[in-house]
Amino acid sequence: MTRFNTFIRKGVILSILTTSLAAPASIATAEEAQEFNPSDLVPRRFSVSKFTQLSDPELYDVLVAVRRGRAITIDGCSVSQSRAIIRSSSKDPEVARRQAITSCS
Numbered sequence: 001m002t003r004f005n006t007f008i009r010k011g012v013i014l015s016i017l018t019t020s021l022a023a024p025a026s027i028a029t030a031e032e033a034q035e036f037n038p039s040d041l042v043p044r045r046f047s048v049s050k051f052t053q054l055s056d057p058e059l060y061d062v063l064v065a066v067r068r069g070r071a072i073t074i075d076g077c078s079v080s081q082s083r084a085i086i087r088s089s090s091k092d093p094e095v096a097r098r099q100a101i102t103s104c105s
Contacts, residue, residue: 039065047075048104052097059089059096076104 042065046054051074054062066072066086074082081103089096 037068039068039070042070042072044071045073045075048100051100051104056093059086059093062086063090074100074104 038061042062046062062072063086066083071079072082072086073079074085077085077100085096085099085103088099
């Protein structure tokens with residue numbers, strides 16, 4: 001009878017320990033799934049005039065969104081043309097703005 005009681009006690013203690021160790025891991029996984037992505041705030045479509053009026057920090061946010069795989073279009077251009085124009089803004093933003101005016105109008 002004492003062996004049976006010892007077995008039950010060990011089982012209860014073991015189950016308590018496993019649930020207490022598993023809880024923090026599940027909380028950490030849930031926090032990672034809800035991580036904020038700032039590229040979600042960038043619009044998916046810009047007019048040419050709006051794109052040329054973007055400040056350098058705003059243009060950088062658009063560039064980051066494109067690098068993270070977001071499809072952003074400039075009116076009058078295809079997605080691939082828009083992506084090329086936005087990526088060229090990392091080297092020289094003014095050239096990208098002029099390129100948007102000439103090729104997307």
